[in-house]
Amino acid sequence: MIELVDFWAIKLTSPVHRVAAGPKLVAAGLILAGVIVSRDLVFLAGTFLLLTGVILLAGLPWVRVLLAGFYPAVLLAPLLIAQGLGNPLGGLLMVGKAVDAALTMLAVVTTTPYPVLFAALRRVGPGLLVDTLFVAYRSFFILIRVTQDVLLALRLRGGLGARHWGRRLTNISQGIGLVIIRGIDLSEDFSRVLRLRGYRGRLGAPGTEWRFRPPELGALLLGLLAAAFGAEYFVGDVLAAYNGYWFVLGGLLLAGAAAFRVLGKGGPVRWR
Amino acid sequence: MSHIHLPDGILPVWLVLLGWVVTAAIVAGVLWYLQRNPAELTGRIARLGVVAALMMVGMSLEVVPIAYHFNLSVLAGILLGPAAGFLAAFIVVFMLALFGHGGITVVGLNTLVIGTEVVLGSVLFRVFSRTLRASPFWRAFLGTVLALAVSTTLMVGIIGVARINPAEQAPRATATFSNPFQEGLVRVEVLQEEAHEPAELDLPTFAGVVYALGAVGWVLEGLLTGFIVRYLSQVRPDLLVVRRARP
Incomplete structure (x- = not known):
């Protein structure tokens, strides 16, 4: 949604x-x-x-x-x-x-x-909090993309078609685990970008x-x-x-x- | 289930304000803690964003028959630690309120409920890691089920303390079209409310419904968190150890 x-x-x-x-x-x-x-x-x-x-x-x-x-x-x-x-x-x-x-x-x-x-929220809330909201929102779309890839891989290899519910839950959990690892790797790349650009607790934003x-x-x-x-x-x-x-x-x-x-x-x- | 699915304007103002004040104080404390350590700030912000996004994905997926959605809050606590995990809970609840999931005024109370899950889940997982000889799966499963049971009880407690009394919030259901210039000349009453016996909120029934549906969800969430933690402990065990920032 x-x-x-x-x-x-x-x-x-x-x-x-x-x-x-x-x-x-x-x-x-x-x-x-x-x-x-x-x-x-x-x-x-x-x-x-x-x-x-x-x-x-x-x-x-x-x-x-x-x-x-x-x-x-x-x-x-x-x-x-x-x-x-x-x-x-x-x-x-x-x-x-x-x-x-x-x-x-x-x-x-x-x-x-x-x-x-x-940008409007930044006027009423602490900059660091709004930055975190912004990063969470941005990460959501990255995770959606990664999740779609993982789901496709699971489906192609028959991981979601297992009749046994326990097996299916294990496969889904491993898929989510993979999404977490990929997401955290991406977040570490992003944090290096932030550090390189001199982030000190405030991202630039339009008025x-x-x-x-x-x-x-x-x-x-x-x-x-x-x-x-x-x-x-x-x-x-x-x-x-x-x-x-x-x-x-x-x-x-x-x-x-x-x-x-x-x-x-x-x-x-x-x-x- | 441990999410107050109440719209705005139903809970008493003092309770809503109390929720906001306590949440604001904790969030301010966490932000102060993060800003004291600029070296860790960028890494923390990025990881926090990813874990919060993961919680959002979980919370937007509903298990339809039992009106339950996965929170992945205990997993957030395990990955981020209690302090940053609480901040992630606030971010997720606020974002979901922006998308119409839960009232915007209830964000404070909802953060306290979800934050309890995060903090308790994180602490329990660490305690079980030191005291139990169980596998990561069972440590995460037990931590999740216990944290969800406590947070659900907190949610039921909040509803109980709120003493929602429909008799005090008797709605008005009459449409009137008065004439402002000649009072009484044009007055059409389209709907007329009927007198109903005011019904008190039956807290035991509410708690019964919540616990009955919630227990299924706790086990499902416990299994999911357990399997994810088991996988992470095999592939990236370093993610399960949250580094402490040196002030």
């Missing part, structure tokens, strides 16, 4: 991808804050429609992204079972929060290239883009509205009487994005 997310963030160009990173991250943070504090199912449903619209507008394979967004809901199963059927709306609230928060994060990482994302054109202002406005509607419980329920409009807004954005996707230049994006 991570390699696909990286591909979508870097290779796709859409109105969402073109929004400057700074305002986009602020807008996502505001939506996330609204989802975290909300106890309103209608608001959460409206936010789900809105985020689905954003995913469609970004030209992403929406079924795959939505499935990934629902993954945290599956992992809630033990807690929902323990809670029983006494409070179905409470269960829906947890599922709604999990899905909306996951979709918000996915909408950001699928439309923002990782160097830009890490965060801050522009305020209509798309950025629109994203910020949506973020502010989401935070306000989400926090309605804490500000005296003033906005609670208008939450239906948020749901309609989410529906309209979804319909507009679907129309843009279907009727837009080049027609619908096809993914294999």
